[in-house]
Amino acid sequence: MTKVPIKLLIAASGTGGHLFPAIALAEKLQEYKIEWLGVPNRLETQLVPEQYPLNTIAIEGFQQGLSLSSVPILFKLIASILAVRRILKQGNFQGIFTTGGYIAGPTVIAARSLGLPIVFHESNALPGKVTRFFGPWCSAVAVGFAIASKYLPGAKTVCVGTPVRSQFLHPAVDNALDLLIPNGVPLIVVFGGSQGAVAVNKLVRQSAQAWFDAGAYVVHLTGDNDPEAESLQHPQYIVLPFYDNMAALLRRANLAISRSGAGSLTELAVCGTPAILIPYPFAAEDHQSYNAAVFTEVGAALTFKQSELTLEILQQRVLDLLQSPAQLAKMGENAKAIGVPDSADQLAALVREVIGR
Structure with missing residues (x-):
């Protein structure tokens, strides 16, 4: 039967x-x-x-x-x-x-x-x-x-x-990264989850020139609600509303700048990507701050309140991390340790x- x-x-x-x-x-x-x-x-x-x-x-x-x-x-x-x-x-x-x-x-x-x-x-x-x-x-x-x-x-x-989506469980997808990023250059990935993050996007655009000067490339996923998404143009800057192969992108990244929705954090952890987290300040009951705290407490990320984060702070903290590969590596290991x-x-x-x- x-x-x-x-x-x-x-x-x-x-x-x-x-x-x-x-x-x-x-x-x-x-x-x-x-x-x-x-x-x-x-x-x-x-x-x-x-x-x-x-x-x-x-x-x-x-x-x-x-x-x-x-x-x-x-x-x-x-x-x-x-x-x-x-x-x-x-x-x-x-x-x-x-x-x-x-x-x-x-x-x-x-x-x-x-x-x-x-x-x-x-x-x-x-x-x-x-x-x-x-x-x-x-x-x-x-x-x-x-x-x-x-x-x-x-x-x-x-x-x-x-x-997480199945793409995150198969490292072979790394070969599918189809963005024009030279081997060996520092890569910063900026994303705000499925809703995007307009306030973070603006701060990143204002900060980015100093990162370009330091040799870094930036892949900026703006979401589709940012009216100024195309306002910055630079050879080391790739701007897209979304990118399908996030697993390959996060594995290649030296550093991520992100909101702290649970889905985004899960993907960062599985990929072992160190991060600067900026919790969405209007999330229900400020739950993104609770999520970020889990990563901050184990040394997997740095967290900043949006209201307290200035151009100068973001710009310098990113530069400090890019100049400290040992710290980035340790943060990545700590992130991977809490991934499931x-x-x-x-x-x-x-x-x-x-x-x-």
Whole structure:
């Protein structure tokens, strides 16, 4: 008799930080039949591989939080819960996996009302409000940083790291770096995650001439929301909105300048790339500062508040690091030490344990 595959609904929506770990997990669960749950007109409509059917529900506006103080929010919550329940029942799903965000709330409630097992993955050092509220409702909460467990009393937590895209696990992709960067020159990579970082971009452009004078090249990934992205032109400066082969780029980099979203930090750690971190100051509950602290405390990165970072400070600290290859090497080793390259395997094993019956 042919064994019927387990059906799993993955609820992940909105940003690369939510989507990439879920996609990495899905690639490990080849024996499962997987469908996706997302929101119309968000990043999942572009990133989710075609082999995973995409179900969408309209929950725009619910991202304000879990407060039920207004009637419109209450109605949106109820409607989204009923929509997810309908998808789960009609599809005969046997479990849920979610990476948080506002789509997780109605998904967890719907799954719990049907008695389905739920695995939640939280990538940030400070779990989000949704994770803290719903964590105890879940069968297991996988965390990317061990420190996150202390903020989740009552939840069954397991530290597995955060899965990265498969390109980060195969060093052979280094050969695919198709940017015109000479061998042996110092390379600084600047990126702000899937949302970009306009304030950081401006500071980097103002600082870059001193780095060029020191012989460095800069690859600057500006995102697509920076109106001044093309304002700096220089032979040692490569500006792109995004770059697909981040694994090869970060392995080649001598130094990264980055926001401190969990996804970006995970990629830096797996590649062993030393970094200057500038947490996004308007992130919910300042969670990027908590993420950055994990790297700073082990000597993998230097962290600066955006409000305190000046042109002179950024310019000089980068020059100091470029002139200290031993320090950069040590920072890279420290970063690699906290990376979890087999995170997707560990998370898949947890899902099989919880949703394998």
